Amino acid sequence: MELVILILRIYTIFEIAILLIYTLRHFVFTFNRIFGEQRLYYQDIVDSDLDKVTILVPMHNEELVARDVMTQLTTVVDYPRDKFEVIPINDHSSDGTREILDGFAAKYPFIKPLHRDEGGRGKPHGLNDAMDLATGDIIIVFDADYIPSKGIVRDIAICFKDQQVGAVMGRVIPKNTGTNMLTRLLDMERSGGYQVDQQARHNMRMVPQYGGTVGGFRKDVALWLGGFNPYLLTEDTELTFLLFLRGWKVVYANKAECYEESPEDWGVRSRQISRWSRGHNQVMMKSMIPLFRTKHLNFKEKVDGLLLLLIYSIPLIMIIGIPVSLLLFFLGQMNLIDMFLIFILVAAYNSFGNFAPFYQIGTASYIDGVGDRLKLLPLFFFGFLFNVLYISQGAASGMLDVILKRNPEWAKTTRFRKKE
Amino acid sequence: MLIVLVIFIFALMVFIPFGIALKELYYPKDDKPLYIDMMHSKDPLYFGKAFKKIVKENIENKIIIHGTQRIRLSKDEVVEVGGARNVPADSKWENIFYITEDFTTGNRTILRKDIYVKGGSVIGPNNVLRAIYGEQDIYLNEKCRVTRWISSEQDMFVSSGSHLGRSTASLQSLMLMPGVQFESMYGLPIMTMDSSGKGKTECLKLAAQLKNFIYPPRIPVRKVTSWRIVKQHISVNCEDGNRFRDEDDKSPLASKATDGDKKCFCEKAGFAPCNDNIWEVYKDRVVLPEGSRVQTNFVSRKELIIKKNCVVEGNVKSYKDLIIESGTIIHGDVFCEGDIYIRKNTVLGGNVFSQSRIFVGNNVRISFPGHVKSVIGKKRIEIDKNSVIYGYILAEGKGLTPW
Numbered sequence: 001m002e003l004v005i006l007i008l009r010i011y012t013i014f015e016i017a018i019l020l021i022y023t024l025r026h027f028v029f030t031f032n033r034i035f036g037e038q039r040l041y042y043q044d045i046v047d048s049d050l051d052k053v054t055i056l057v058p059m060h061n062e063e064l065v066a067r068d069v070m071t072q073l074t075t076v077v078d079y080p081r082d083k084f085e086v087i088p089i090n091d092h093s094s095d096g097t098r099e100i101l102d103g104f105a106a107k108y109p110f111i112k113p114l115h116r117d118e119g120g121r122g123k124p125h126g127l128n129d130a131m132d133l134a135t136g137d138i139i140i141v142f143d144a145d146y147i148p149s150k151g152i153v154r155d156i157a158i159c160f161k162d163q164q165v166g167a168v169m170g171r172v173i174p175k176n177t178g179t180n181m182l183t184r185l186l187d188m189e190r191s192g193g194y195q196v197d198q199q200a201r202h203n204m205r206m207v208p209q210y211g212g213t214v215g216g217f218r219k220d221v222a223l224w225l226g227g228f229n230p231y232l233l234t235e236d237t238e239l240t241f242l243l244f245l246r247g248w249k250v251v252y253a254n255k256a257e258c259y260e261e262s263p264e265d266w267g268v269r270s271r272q273i274s275r276w277s278r279g280h281n282q283v284m285m286k287s288m289i290p291l292f293r294t295k296h297l298n299f300k301e302k303v304d305g306l307l308l309l310l311i312y313s314i315p316l317i318m319i320i321g322i323p324v325s326l327l328l329f330f331l332g333q334m335n336l337i338d339m340f341l342i343f344i345l346v347a348a349y350n351s352f353g354n355f356a357p358f359y360q361i362g363t364a365s366y367i368d369g370v371g372d373r374l375k376l377l378p379l380f381f382f383g384f385l386f387n388v389l390y391i392s393q394g395a396a397s398g399m400l401d402v403i404l405k406r407n408p409e410w411a412k413t414t415r416f417r418k419k420e
Numbered sequence: 421m422l423i424v425l426v427i428f429i430f431a432l433m434v435f436i437p438f439g440i441a442l443k444e445l446y447y448p449k450d451d452k453p454l455y456i457d458m459m460h461s462k463d464p465l466y467f468g469k470a471f472k473k474i475v476k477e478n479i480e481n482k483i484i485i486h487g488t489q490r491i492r493l494s495k496d497e498v499v500e501v502g503g504a505r506n507v508p509a510d511s512k513w514e515n516i517f518y519i520t521e522d523f524t525t526g527n528r529t530i531l532r533k534d535i536y537v538k539g540g541s542v543i544g545p546n547n548v549l550r551a552i553y554g555e556q557d558i559y560l561n562e563k564c565r566v567t568r569w570i571s572s573e574q575d576m577f578v579s580s581g582s583h584l585g586r587s588t589a590s591l592q593s594l595m596l597m598p599g600v601q602f603e604s605m606y607g608l609p610i611m612t613m614d615s616s617g618k619g620k621t622e623c624l625k626l627a628a629q630l631k632n633f634i635y636p637p638r639i640p641v642r643k644v645t646s647w648r649i650v651k652q653h654i655s656v657n658c659e660d661g662n663r664f665r666d667e668d669d670k671s672p673l674a675s676k677a678t679d680g681d682k683k684c685f686c687e688k689a690g691f692a693p694c695n696d697n698i699w700e701v702y703k704d705r706v707v708l709p710e711g712s713r714v715q716t717n718f719v720s721r722k723e724l725i726i727k728k729n730c731v732v733e734g735n736v737k738s739y740k741d742l743i744i745e746s747g748t749i750i751h752g753d754v755f756c757e758g759d760i761y762i763r764k765n766t767v768l769g770g771n772v773f774s775q776s777r778i779f780v781g782n783n784v785r786i787s788f789p790g791h792v793k794s795v796i797g798k799k800r801i802e803i804d805k806n807s808v809i810y811g812y813i814l815a816e817g818k819g820l821t822p823w
Contacts, residue, residue: 045773161770173456191454372444372450
């Protein structure tokens with residue numbers, strides 16, 4: 001019994017320590033965005049010698065959105081046409097996606113659709129096949145529901161002028177913000193994630209994350225790394241860590257903004273976030289030890305990399321912590337440290353710590369210059385509970401995938417755009 | 421009773437934030453997506469082009485008689501339309517000018533609105549102007565102050581002591597005298613001159629001399645598939661204590677280092693070849709010895725000094741300060757987290773980017789004719805005399821040509 005109590009106590013202290021570290025992390029990032037020195041991004045570079053770029057747009061049954069993204073890429077995006085090609089990847093579609101892509105290809109010679117009717121399905125498979133065909137030095141990926149702006153390709157491609165940059169991540173902004181409570185919360189969550197979290201990590205020369213869309217990477221480097229593992233659900237997180245572990249850098253481009261369509265349905269969102277968590281934890285299991293061992297990262301980068309790897313495990317740690325603390329309470333073993341100190345710590349944490357992520361979201365909204373939507377912040381309490389549940393589920397699956405050597409199936413996020 | 425009151429207050433405090441949130445959710449005031457300018461694209465000539473477009477649409481394409489009148493541009497504006505115009509000294513003007521011939525101003529004139537000139541423009545000394553677009557040359561006399569932007573389709577001359585606004589652009593040569601402050605500039609090329617007090621003819625003569633520079637053959641940098649870290653290493657105390665000395669200072673840079681202390685060390689990164697171990701790596705800096713030739717891309721985590729007359733056929737990145745000594749040629753891009761010091765008579769073929777400051781010495785060439793490159797410094801850029809840059813300069817902090 002004593003051993004059990006000891007284990008429970010150690011776990012509780014571990015959980016408290018982890019939560020405090022992440023609280024601190026949220027505050028550091030938030031304060032960096034408000035008061036810290038902001039690092040100059042590369043979009044101001046003007047250069048007549050641009051690299052050749054290949055745009056990849058993975059699609060599976062995307063007839064609702066395919067025309068929009070292709071129209072933007074053919075008529076709006078501003079990049080020298082002799083250094084620009086678009087490979088929309090029609091991945092086993094059974095709707096009208098093929099016809100839409102062939103229509104664009106007939107009109108624009110730089111559109112070269114890749115129709116995949118055989119072989120494995122999923123984004124990593126598609127990207128690997130498309131990279132074999134791509135003639136560009138830089139690969140830029142947009143999901144099919146994205147709406148690229150005029151200058152975004154140049155803004156992403158230009159930062160590969162820094163020879164150490166292996167990948168670039170732009171900023172995603174939801175287009176369907178006003179649809180319902182979920183989309184409104186996701187809009188603010190996205191703001192916090194990009195405007196504060198990613199930008200602060202970029203400012204502090206830590207580990208910004210390549211997010212797999214509205215971003216790019218060097219083709220030769222990705223091929224040299226072996227392409228994308230089709231059995232990992234977050235090929236973007238894997239690429240981020242593979243690059244950092246080999247000394248390449250990922251930079252965040254806050255000005256390279258692109259509209260996306262966020263999930264409008266809690267069921268779709270639960271599957272999406274669970275998939276992200278599962279994939280992220282697969283990468284965590286594979287990258288944790290190499291992260292400690294690499295010589296290419298300094299201490300600060302390693303700490304940030306570790307916290308980034310662990311981020312989708314935290315809800316699971318918290319969920320496990322609930323029965324653990326209940327058990328300790330009913331066993332009368334909660335007196336881990338002096339009660340007065342506990343009171344101070346609990347009061348302090350409830351005043352600041354609990355709300356650290358909300359401060360981050362609030363700060364992002366403030367920087368973005370929005371007003372009344374900040375009133376929605378209390379509703380993140382419900383979003384938090386939802387996220388904890390589904391992220392934990394995904395985290396457990398991801399860890400088991402690696403331990404049991406399972407190969408999960410890739411799943412596409414449902415689109416909500418109305419048919420014209 | 422007290423308990424009921426406390427519970428009531430507690431419940432109120434808990435639910436008020438949710439009530440406010442639900443009100444915004446069901447009666448939204450702020451539910452539009454964040455704004456993205458879908459037509460934004462980086463263009464150093466943006467201000468001039470945008471103004472020209474407005475002028476074309478609202479003045480040139482309509483029959484407008486000469487004289488002062490109210491015309492709808494982006495909003496209702498008072499516009500003086502006319503031929504050749506000489507604005508008298510010590511006067512203030514609150515209207516837009518649309519001038520079809522030459523435009524000149526006297527001393528200490530204040531022009532608070534934008535000016536469009538189809539002919540040449542000569543702006544008098546000590547003028548304050550908001551913005552000017554010239555289809556021909558623009559000559560800015562001493563100590564002029566531009567508050568917004570200045571753009572020319574032909575040559576532009578900026579005299580000493582002038583303060584350029586947010587953006588300065590010339591489709592041809594942009595000639596700067598000493599003591600000019602700037603934020604962003606575009607010119608093909610941008611030239612800094614030692615010609616204080618000299619007129620336009622003298623400036624043109626000097627510009628021609630600067631343009632006649634014989635560039636070394638341009639070597640395209642190989643595709644970036646890898647780079648090398650000149651590795652952090654070593655064990656010595658190099659007490660030079662005078663890192664940013666003038667290049668004419670002959671004292672040895674690593675006076676305390678012995679041969680045994682020096683060690684060259686390159687690390688294989690990616691699939692880079694690693695065969696030219698010519699670096700001198702010290703505790704706090706890396707040195708590329710005088711006259712070296714390097715054909716790879718490389719990265720230094722400590723201060724990097726590229727000594728005299730080196731040739732680098734690759735890109736360079738330094739996490740600390742970077743000193744490029746005289747006579748060196750770098751064909752690739754230069755990125756630096758610290759300060760960049762570019763000594764006299766160097767030629768850089770690529771972009772120069774610093775998260776800190778950039779100091780460009782005398783008679784430096786950046787970018788080759790026919791190419792456009794950028795010099796971008798977060799905190800400060802100083803460009804000494806007789807330097808020529810084809811392309812774009814941006815100083816987020818302060819930019820100037822020193823006296």
